[in-house]
Amino acid sequence: MTEMAMPQSRARTGSSWLASVGQGRNLLGLIFMLPAAVFLLVFLTYPLGLGVWLGFTDTRIGRSGIFIGLENYQSLWGDHVFWLSVFNTVLYTTVASVLKFALGLWLALLLNQHMPFKAFFRAIVLLPWVVPTVLSAIAFWWIYDAQFSIVSWALVKLGLIDHYINFLGDTTNARAAVIAANVWRGIPFVAISLLAGLQTIPPSLHEAATLDGATPWQRFRYITLPMLTPIIAVVMTFSVLFTFTDFQLIYVLTRGGPLNATHLMATLSFQRAIPGGQLGEGAAIAVAMIPFLLAAILFSYFGLQRRRWQQGGAD
Amino acid sequence: MSTTTSTRPDHLTDESTGMSYLESLPRRLVTVYLPLVIFVFVLLFPFYWMAITAVKPNWQLTDYENYSPFWVVEPTLDHIKYLLFETSYPGWLWNTMLVAVGATFVSLFTAVLAAYAIERLRFAGSRWVGLGIFLAYLVPPSILFIPLALMVFNFGIYDTRMALILTYPTFLVPFCTWLLMGYFRSIPYELEECALVDGASRLQILVKVLLPLSVPGLISAGIFAFTLSWNEFIYALTFIASSENKTVPVGVLTELVRSDVYEWGSLMAGALIGSLPVVILYSFFVEHYVSSMTGAVKE
Numbered sequence: 001m002t003e004m005a006m007p008q009s010r011a012r013t014g015s016s017w018l019a020s021v022g023q024g025r026n027l028l029g030l031i032f033m034l035p036a037a038v039f040l041l042v043f044l045t046y047p048l049g050l051g052v053w054l055g056f057t058d059t060r061i062g063r064s065g066i067f068i069g070l071e072n073y074q075s076l077w078g079d080h081v082f083w084l085s086v087f088n089t090v091l092y093t094t095v096a097s098v099l100k101f102a103l104g105l106w107l108a109l110l111l112n113q114h115m116p117f118k119a120f121f122r123a124i125v126l127l128p129w130v131v132p133t134v135l136s137a138i139a140f141w142w143i144y145d146a147q148f149s150i151v152s153w154a155l156v157k158l159g160l161i162d163h164y165i166n167f168l169g170d171t172t173n174a175r176a177a178v179i180a181a182n183v184w185r186g187i188p189f190v191a192i193s194l195l196a197g198l199q200t201i202p203p204s205l206h207e208a209a210t211l212d213g214a215t216p217w218q219r220f221r222y223i224t225l226p227m228l229t230p231i232i233a234v235v236m237t238f239s240v241l242f243t244f245t246d247f248q249l250i251y252v253l254t255r256g257g258p259l260n261a262t263h264l265m266a267t268l269s270f271q272r273a274i275p276g277g278q279l280g281e282g283a284a285i286a287v288a289m290i291p292f293l294l295a296a297i298l299f300s301y302f303g304l305q306r307r308r309w310q311q312g313g314a315d
Numbered sequence: 316m317s318t319t320t321s322t323r324p325d326h327l328t329d330e331s332t333g334m335s336y337l338e339s340l341p342r343r344l345v346t347v348y349l350p351l352v353i354f355v356f357v358l359l360f361p362f363y364w365m366a367i368t369a370v371k372p373n374w375q376l377t378d379y380e381n382y383s384p385f386w387v388v389e390p391t392l393d394h395i396k397y398l399l400f401e402t403s404y405p406g407w408l409w410n411t412m413l414v415a416v417g418a419t420f421v422s423l424f425t426a427v428l429a430a431y432a433i434e435r436l437r438f439a440g441s442r443w444v445g446l447g448i449f450l451a452y453l454v455p456p457s458i459l460f461i462p463l464a465l466m467v468f469n470f471g472i473y474d475t476r477m478a479l480i481l482t483y484p485t486f487l488v489p490f491c492t493w494l495l496m497g498y499f500r501s502i503p504y505e506l507e508e509c510a511l512v513d514g515a516s517r518l519q520i521l522v523k524v525l526l527p528l529s530v531p532g533l534i535s536a537g538i539f540a541f542t543l544s545w546n547e548f549i550y551a552l553t554f555i556a557s558s559e560n561k562t563v564p565v566g567v568l569t570e571l572v573r574s575d576v577y578e579w580g581s582l583m584a585g586a587l588i589g590s591l592p593v594v595i596l597y598s599f600f601v602e603h604y605v606s607s608m609t610g611a612v613k614e
Contacts, residue, residue: 028517029438036429036488040451043463043485048454050462059465103354110351113343121355123601128358130597132546134564135586139361142368142579148377150364150384184358245455248548252568266457266549273461274553286458297453 054283061277072284081260082285085268089292092179092264093244099183100239101232104190109224111191112198122192129188137252140181144168144253168254171261178253178262182243190235197231198224237300244292265289369394369584376579394580395588403558404585407566412592414476414551414562415544418483422540423533425484426491431521433492434499435507445496452489456549459485464553478554479562483544490543491536498532499525538600542593563589 059065144167152164256263273282370390
């Protein structure tokens with residue numbers, strides 16, 4: 001349709017040069033793209049390149065650095081704190097993503113049921129996702145307080161434990177605590193996105209399968225899950241990406257402690273670069289996250305590919 | 316994927332009750348309502364805890380023996396008064412508001428033009444630009460903040476609100492463009508054809524035909540952009556140094572938390588009041604929000 005409309009209008013207004021520029025698709029496209037292009041090139045593409053470059057220099061705050069080749073990466077290679085942060089990031093991302101997916105899918109299935117106040121439930125369930133992460137993390141900080149934790153208090157009152165849990169002071173507990181807070185914040189996004197996918201599955205499929213004697217598990221496994229795969233791929237890629245690069249939650253709850261047990265690559269990068277002043281080294285850590293992110297994006301790409309054959313080749 | 320949105324209403328009418336009537340009430344209580352209640356409790360408890368702490372007098376706050384921690388007797392507004400009159404909190408709210416509104420308008424303007432160009436002008440290579448915009452959304456702020464900090468410093472806008480208004484669009488523009496592209500796609504092209512035949516320029520079409528029809532899309536893009544800017548943390552933490560320029564998340568964390576004594580009451584009040592604007596905005600447009608969020612994910 002575009003092809004049809006353009007020549008007509010151009011022929012009519014062709015007499016005026018300005019008008020033909022105004023209707024010229026490529027030039028006009030360029031003009032319309034200009035603000036976005038300027039923003040993204042100046043504040044996104046350039047810094048991305050600058051970050052890679054900084055990783056090869058010994059820049060500090062207040063002193064422009066010189067090119068030192070792979071020295072930053074060599075020192076990181078022998079830095080056990082860096083490797084610990086890589087391990088923590090992978091652990092944090094894996095456990096949190098799996099939990100977010102499982103619980104989010106469960107919540108989506110629950111919200112997909114027919115029940116009173118459906119819209120209300122859907123609305124309030126999104127709250128943890130809407131509220132600023134830092135502010136809800138501060139609430140978690142208070143919930144995890146070593147002396148006055150409400151969770152410890154409740155568990156002691158119920159007789160399940162006999163002393164207060166040191167949530168953020170012990171390495172294992174701290175890891176579990178930050179993962180729990182991240183899962184808490186991530187469930188709504190996964191649930192509501194998957195719920196949208198669930199609503200596109202025709203109930204008649206389930207009815208037909210039930211008549212053929214399928215059990216609820218079989219219906220879930222052979223109808224719901226395959227129909228949901230494309231959207232799961234997208235949602236989980238986003239989830240993995242944002243969990244992997246998470247910064248706020250850790251910064252509020254533990255700042256990487258105790259004993260660097262919860263340091264993620266993003267928080268380590270911040271700590272070395274801004275309070276530590278080693279911009280070059282911080283940038284190198286940030287650059288080291290890129291291969292992982294690329295892997296996640298490729299995973300999403302191949303996940304999306306599946307949608308073509310699932311929908312009979314048309315996209 | 317546009318087919319999914321167009322077929323959804325059919326399913327909704329087709330759905331009626333599904334097969335849930337086949338299950339007995341006791342069974343549904345255990346399989347549906349009980350887990351749902353637990354989910355809702357866990358998801359909402361931190362907010363309740365925030366709110367109840369914000370109005371608890373200090374002497375009750377840590378006295379779990381004599382007062383039930385889950386309730387409050389003689390609620391007080393002291394923490395909130397302290398927050399509003401003895402700290403820079405109102406200033407942080409104002410900063411966050413300015414930055415969020417500024418960044419939202421800049422991003423919306425940019426995104427409308429870009430989305431229109433990619434989706435409707437279909438200039439040479441527009442598909443690739445669209446893909447590039449999507450990839451730009453996947454670049455996380457935590458790998459950009461160090462070089463950006465250097466740039467912000469060299470531009471001479473370090474420690475100003477302008478630094479945030481200019482850098483937030485890096486994640487807002489890709490997101491809004493992507494969302495608006497999906498929205499523009501749902502508007503029939505025939506409307507534009509009519510306008511073209513009548514001699515309207517592309518700009519006139521955009522302003523007088525497309526934009527009035529995209530108001531719902533613009534609202535949801537605006538709400539998303541506002542919420543994302545309100546919630547942003549790492550840039551605000553890195554680019555802002557002085558107390559009077561801080562945003563709420565950064566201010567609450569860096570100024571209200573003192574190493575010696577934790578003022579839990581005012582901290583929670585700060586977190587609560589800082590969350591209110593986005594929650595209020597969200598509650599007005601919740602239907603928009605849910606549908607456009609799911610729409611954006613599906614694209």
